[in-house]
Every structure is written in C-alpha cells, then in structure tokens.
Amino acid sequence: MTKKFTKDHEWVLVEGDIATVGVSDFAQSQLGDVVFVELPEAGRELEQGKEAAVVESVKAASDVYAPVSGTVIEANQALVDDPSMVNSAAETDGWFFKIQLKDASELDALMDEAAYKAFVEESH
C-alpha cells in the first residue's frame, strides 16, 4: 500500500477502505515541538481539504486538513496523551486518525512520496 501526501503536508495510508492520516515528517520539523493535538471524534464526517484536527506547537496552532473525505472511525488516543509523538514518529506511531473512505478516487489527486519530496524541495 503506498502512502500519499497533500500540499498541506498531511499523509494518508490506505488499507482496504480505511485511510490512516497524519502529518508529514517535514511538517513536524516546521511545526517544532508539539504540545497539544485536538483530534476528530469517531463518527464525524470529514470533507477532503476541510479542517479535521488541530496541532499546537510551542510556537503556534496549525490546522490539519482531511486529505480525503470519509467518516472518522478512530482517533489516536496515544497521541492525545503524548503529543510529542508528532515529532518523534510523525509518519508512523504519530498518526492522527483513521477514516472510512467515501470516495477512493480522491486519492488520485494526491502526491506519491517522490512527488511530495520534490514538492517540499521546490517550495522551501
């Protein structure tokens, strides 16, 4: 299963019709030390590109957008308890939430890892 990325620096990993969402390692390096996350509750409907979660670093608050539309099935409680996991494991244990995909074709517009890497290098 390949990981896809958005221009807003979220990643999404799809297994079957379940998508796991987090922020990229590049995003966490830009955010700095994360001290708080606010995650969507299970059952909430998310729309692609709309606000889904909030991440606060020592510096500032940032919105996390839904990379794809769907219904939240689980939020990462371990991340709520230890927000620094966004920094230490952004693209693994530091996932934000899982959603039931509404429309798998939305994934087509997202970048693969190589394209995202090029996007980051180009824009920063």
Add this chain to the structure above:
Amino acid sequence: MTEAATALKTTPLHALHVELGARMVPFAGYDMPVQYPLGILKEHQHTREKAGLFDVSHMGQVRLTGADPAAALETLVPGDIKGLAQGRMRYTLFLNEQGGILDDLMVTNAGDHLFLVVNAACKEQDVAHLREKLAGKAEVELLDDLALMALQGPMAAEVMARFVPEAATMKFMSYLSATFKGVPVILTRSGYTGEDGYEISCDKADAEMIARALLAESEVEAIGLGARDSLRLEAGLCLYGHDIDTTTTPVEGALEWTLPKRRRAEGGFPGYDIIHRQLTEGATRRRVGIQPEGRQPAREHTEIRDANGTLIGEITSGGFGPTAGAPVAMGYVDIANSAVGTPLTLVVRGKPLPARVAATPFVPQRYYRG
C-alpha cells in the same frame, strides 16, 4: 534570500546564528534566530537547567548625559531614578500624557551617565522622544556600535566567573564595567527569563569572540527568540506591544511596583493625574496571569469571558510553558474578575476552554540576591 529578508537589519552575531543552523525570522526589523536545531522546548529547558546565550543586539542601548540626567529622565518615567545608587539598575516605563506606556526599559546609574536599554521596535521613537523632551537638559546618544547578549540560567554565574571572576558576587540588578578575555564589557546582573544571569554589552567587533567563548563552555547553548518568549511568559514578565502598550497604564498593567512612594506623592511624570486617580480609586481592568485547564494553549487575542458568558477581556500573551508543563497566559480582565482563582472561560477556535486567574510567575524566579 527574498527581497524582504535583504531589507532586514542584522546583528553582529548574524553569521554565527546561520553557522549554528538557526531558523531566522524577521523581528523588529532584524533578521533574528527564532530557534536553533535544539528546538524551542529543549532550548527553554536548557536555560532553566543550565545556561543559555541570547543575542539581543537588536535592542536599543542609549547613553544619557548632562548636568542631572536622573532628574531629566524622571520627567518622562515614573521610576525613582534620582534615588538609583551608582552601579544599580531598575525597570521603568516611558509614559504618555494619558498614562499609557510608550515603552519599558532598564535604567542603570553608570556614574557619569545613565545607561538605558530599550526595546528594538521602539528604539528610534524612544530616542526621538528623549531628544525632544529633554532638549537642553540631557544629551541622548543611541549606542549603535554596541552589541548586547544575555547569559541566563542557574549556571550562568559559574560560567561567567571563568571569564570575569568579579561577576560572581554582583547583586541582582547591578552593573559592572569589566574585561572579558581582554576586551571591555559592561555586565548587568539582569535578564528576561526569571533566571539568574547577565546581560553583556560590548563593542560590535568583540561580540562574536565573546559569544564563541561562552558557547564553548559545556553548560551553554545558543537560545533563540522562541524560547526567550516562553521563558519570559512563565516568569510573568511583560512583552511590550502585547501585554503593555500605549493603551494600558502601569496600574492596569499590574505594574504598581514600578511606582515608588515618592513619585506617587510628587508626580512630575506624564499621565500622573490618571495614574494617581487609578491608584486611589482603582482601575476598571487589570493584567492577570491565566492558567487554562488541560493542555491546550490559548494564544494572544483569545477572548476571555466570565462565568455568565460576558466578554471581559482578551489574552495578550499565551502559549505552552515547558517548565510549568502546562499552558500559561496573561491578559486583561475587568477588575471584578481579576482575583486569583476566579474562573474564566476562554474562547479558543469557537469552543469554550475553562481557565482560572493565576498568580504569576508561573515558575519561581531565581534571581541572585547575594
């Protein structure tokens, strides 16, 4: 480099910041390090545990000379400047005719002159203000050939003593003219973190040598503006332009301690009538510490509501306090809700966040009293 960045001024330590891998941001017209690779959280903790070196060369250093510069300066600030002993310093405020705060500053009695340190963003207007109001009474010189650094933290004294042995016994808020590895420096035992430490004023040409010498000590790390802000917020110290400004008086700003008895009785500073009335009758609002419940920080401009949901003020500084291990903030509330312990509701992204009025500092200050 972008066009905006090229227009920014730099400090004498700019190349060193870049070499150390700092993330540079525009601040008060200068390209300044917001953080180094260590990151704000660890830089903050390092300063509280060991010692941190800050470049504050963007701040204004001003020399005031004349027949009686203390008497002259007292016409612009409410502090006791005439009573300041040689070698001692104090915090005071430039006030406008409404009692509003034009800037906050440190004043040192350096014997043959007064030495002022003012905020970077205000330094040009402060100097213009001093020159206009003190014309014929004092000479005002902006010392832009000087750099300024701060060494802060519980190990600052031990580190500084390796270079300037007599620094060890300096009292908090005192001044010393000394030599650091052969070059002249002015040390004050002061800072903006709530920790023991020094500010080091030196010639621009000597700044990098001094910074490298201090950073070579195992206890010292370079610390950026990000941690400087979280350190001062935990220490309950105001940031000019945020917690205090031209619309806030020293009484509203909970800075009555800057208004000594003689000046309260005699007046003779701008805004005296308003400030005297507020001291007597009370002000309608007050700056307080605010402790949000839970872990979510409440940032500047967050609305503050009382138990009934009425808007009673806003947060002027807020973030996460790494040493407090919790969000910390300060802001203005109406006087009826200003007592420590009063429950408040903060409105963060449209949602209510419970909080309480809290005593400041959020962490104990550890100044060296001798």
